[in-house]
Amino acid sequence: MTIAGDGNRLKGDSAIQYNVSGNVYNGVLRMQRFFGTHRLRLCRASLCRSTRIFAAIALAATLLFTLQVKSASAQATAFADAPPLLVGAAWYPEQWSEATWDHDLALMESGNIHLVRVGEFAWSSLEPAEGQYKLDWLERAVAKAAAHHIVVVMGTPSAAPPAWLTTKYPETLRVDEKDRRDEHGNRTQFSFASARYRQLARNVAEQMAIHFGKNPDVVGWQLDNEYGNTSFDPETRNQFHAWLKARYGTIENLNERWTTTYWSQSYDNFDEIPVRPSNENPGLLLEWRHFVSETWKSYSQNQIDVIRAHADPRQFITTNTMGWFDGFDHYSVHSNLDIAAWDDYVGAGPYNYISNGMTHDLVRGFKNKNFWVMETQPAFVNWATNNAALNRGEVRDMAWQAVGHGADAVEYWQWRSALNGQEQYHGVLVGADGTPVPVYDEIKQVGAEFAKAGAALSGTTPDSQVAILHTYDSVWAIDLQRHNEQYDPLGAIAQYYRPLQKMVQSVDVISPDSPLNKYKLIEAPGLNVLPQKTADRLMEYVKQGGNLVLGARTGMKDEYNTLYPQRQPGPLVDFLGGRVEQFYSLPGTVPVSGEAGIGSASIWAEQLSTKDPSTKVLLRYGASNGWLDNQPAIITRTMGKGTITYVGAWLDDALLEKLTAGFVKQSGVLPVLPGVPDGVEVCRRSHGQGSVLILINHNTKAERVDLHGSMRDLLADSTSQLTSVDLPPYGVAVLEHTGK
Numbered sequence: 001m002t003i004a005g006d007g008n009r010l011k012g013d014s015a016i017q018y019n020v021s022g023n024v025y026n027g028v029l030r031m032q033r034f035f036g037t038h039r040l041r042l043c044r045a046s047l048c049r050s051t052r053i054f055a056a057i058a059l060a061a062t063l064l065f066t067l068q069v070k071s072a073s074a075q076a077t078a079f080a081d082a083p084p085l086l087v088g089a090a091w092y093p094e095q096w097s098e099a100t101w102d103h104d105l106a107l108m109e110s111g112n113i114h115l116v117r118v119g120e121f122a123w124s125s126l127e128p129a130e131g132q133y134k135l136d137w138l139e140r141a142v143a144k145a146a147a148h149h150i151v152v153v154m155g156t157p158s159a160a161p162p163a164w165l166t167t168k169y170p171e172t173l174r175v176d177e178k179d180r181r182d183e184h185g186n187r188t189q190f191s192f193a194s195a196r197y198r199q200l201a202r203n204v205a206e207q208m209a210i211h212f213g214k215n216p217d218v219v220g221w222q223l224d225n226e227y228g229n230t231s232f233d234p235e236t237r238n239q240f241h242a243w244l245k246a247r248y249g250t251i252e253n254l255n256e257r258w259t260t261t262y263w264s265q266s267y268d269n270f271d272e273i274p275v276r277p278s279n280e281n282p283g284l285l286l287e288w289r290h291f292v293s294e295t296w297k298s299y300s301q302n303q304i305d306v307i308r309a310h311a312d313p314r315q316f317i318t319t320n321t322m323g324w325f326d327g328f329d330h331y332s333v334h335s336n337l338d339i340a341a342w343d344d345y346v347g348a349g350p351y352n353y354i355s356n357g358m359t360h361d362l363v364r365g366f367k368n369k370n371f372w373v374m375e376t377q378p379a380f381v382n383w384a385t386n387n388a389a390l391n392r393g394e395v396r397d398m399a400w401q402a403v404g405h406g407a408d409a410v411e412y413w414q415w416r417s418a419l420n421g422q423e424q425y426h427g428v429l430v431g432a433d434g435t436p437v438p439v440y441d442e443i444k445q446v447g448a449e450f451a452k453a454g455a456a457l458s459g460t461t462p463d464s465q466v467a468i469l470h471t472y473d474s475v476w477a478i479d480l481q482r483h484n485e486q487y488d489p490l491g492a493i494a495q496y497y498r499p500l501q502k503m504v505q506s507v508d509v510i511s512p513d514s515p516l517n518k519y520k521l522i523e524a525p526g527l528n529v530l531p532q533k534t535a536d537r538l539m540e541y542v543k544q545g546g547n548l549v550l551g552a553r554t555g556m557k558d559e560y561n562t563l564y565p566q567r568q569p570g571p572l573v574d575f576l577g578g579r580v581e582q583f584y585s586l587p588g589t590v591p592v593s594g595e596a597g598i599g600s601a602s603i604w605a606e607q608l609s610t611k612d613p614s615t616k617v618l619l620r621y622g623a624s625n626g627w628l629d630n631q632p633a634i635i636t637r638t639m640g641k642g643t644i645t646y647v648g649a650w651l652d653d654a655l656l657e658k659l660t661a662g663f664v665k666q667s668g669v670l671p672v673l674p675g676v677p678d679g680v681e682v683c684r685r686s687h688g689q690g691s692v693l694i695l696i697n698h699n700t701k702a703e704r705v706d707l708h709g710s711m712r713d714l715l716a717d718s719t720s721q722l723t724s725v726d727l728p729p730y731g732v733a734v735l736e737h738t739g740k
């Protein structure tokens, strides 16, 4: 990149032109105070990158800009004026006298914490009476944080309405499925569809945006907290009916799609339709979930509108979600958010690094880019059956795992125990007495390490060659009618993920609407709801050279949760050259054998058949219920430049692992780093110019890892080049290729 213009002036704004890869942009160089010093910020419409400088070294600034512009694509956030990796804490200044703030913030700063989230749940302090806003205290809190080199995520307070609100507008309180209205005293007691509630939430968010939208120390916004509770109040019911009407046009159309002649369910008008999340027509049940997803999306949009009207484009807007929680379609709810962020709690534990890593991969797939861990536990929680602490070293292990899977920030909940309130026992960094608890030092170490490795990881992201496909529609459809109670659709996804992760060490979990072409291998363990347009994308992927593996129960239904009139896998039958003749819920295990290996099926078995001579059988059932005996269990076909394979059974782990090894080999996918000991995780984050490896030893014994080349550990004190690395229990190494 080259810069031309008045970039040497150090006061005010300087108009410049800069050139990136041959494109010329107009921009402004602006001096701003940050992290206790001055820095130069390059701003352009929605692009605003900045860095820290100490004086008028325009040349140095040019080099730094070069790095940052290069890294723009993978970074979770649309700014780079904070450290590339952040450690943060949830801070609730309203719970403490202002006299304590400086002390707490100084402890954060000395603990290498450079991020706080504030404002969340503080509605009664921000608007003590309707329309009377009081934001001066929050301004002082943000200014004090900035003085301690701490950036801020502003939380809108709508997850905790004040008592005056619910007293004056009781209709805003949510109503549960059994028709009981919630009451004040807990949180999330509002109806997510209430127009009145939305207006009030929007008003306070707008005031916050007016105050903080241009504040350079506020890096982003978190809307509400952990969307989840739905409502069955009359207003929500009316909205559901109106939503159905808009979607189906006529009641006749709905009746036909849902086959409502079944049990005389036929409706004369939309208002007759029940509003229930269970025990109903499958068409209704899926649509209720779609409606809930749309309602959360518009709930976000309501606040996004007023925040965006005042916020600098560099401030991101997100909300914090709960991993695999499936109360709404996260792909849809993230469509109007800038980044994904989630709350990573182990709860009762123990910490399972494979499933935790899989959740990071899921969250990264919500926006197909880096994300934030907005909350995680400083050792323990207060809400599990047994609130056991993570072992010493595991908090750091988890922080690096998050980064390894694409997190650019890790924030601990919470900073300091509130004196009262529902969560007095929760893990913290600082006790109610204002002094550090033991885990503080471990988190301080994480902060120091993030600072050391931050520059190398800036702009990098995991880059996988294999993907697992996941849709909420399919998970819901299976879960609503499991047919075998052991058939857990998320368990099926995890079963496919585990061996893949072990073999190739980097897996994306994505929606089938994501770009597919970069993947050499795609596994779709259970696309039960398979709209024609998704089937078309999958067929195109295979024709272009992709290897597609479909799991049991694929292609049974369309997007209305209606059975396809053809057998499974519905719109893929002809392409596969085979189909499912019958499915069986298994009472025990069934032997299976063939070219693919030997093992057993349990829970679920589909009797497959081939219809085209080019479709081959890879596995057959042994003696079983008579129906399955000697019938195909896996079939495969080469189509175009790729392959399509259908696995019709829930196989034992060992056999699935063997099968996965075959798929990986066939696809030509190589592990990131071969030969690592079990329990050592390898993560790779790359950008165009290179990559960084993060090794984490999740074991309680030391491990040695052969690096198959020469690398430097960015966390080590020495700069020596290593060909192997020794990892103590819970040890971490962040390795950069030295090119030797």
Ligand code: GAL
Binding pocket: 225, 226, 343, 345, 375, 381, 382, 383, 413, 423, 426
């Ligand atoms: C989260 C929630 C936080 C806090 C935390 C305790 O789910 O977002 O506000 O309650 O749990 O673990």
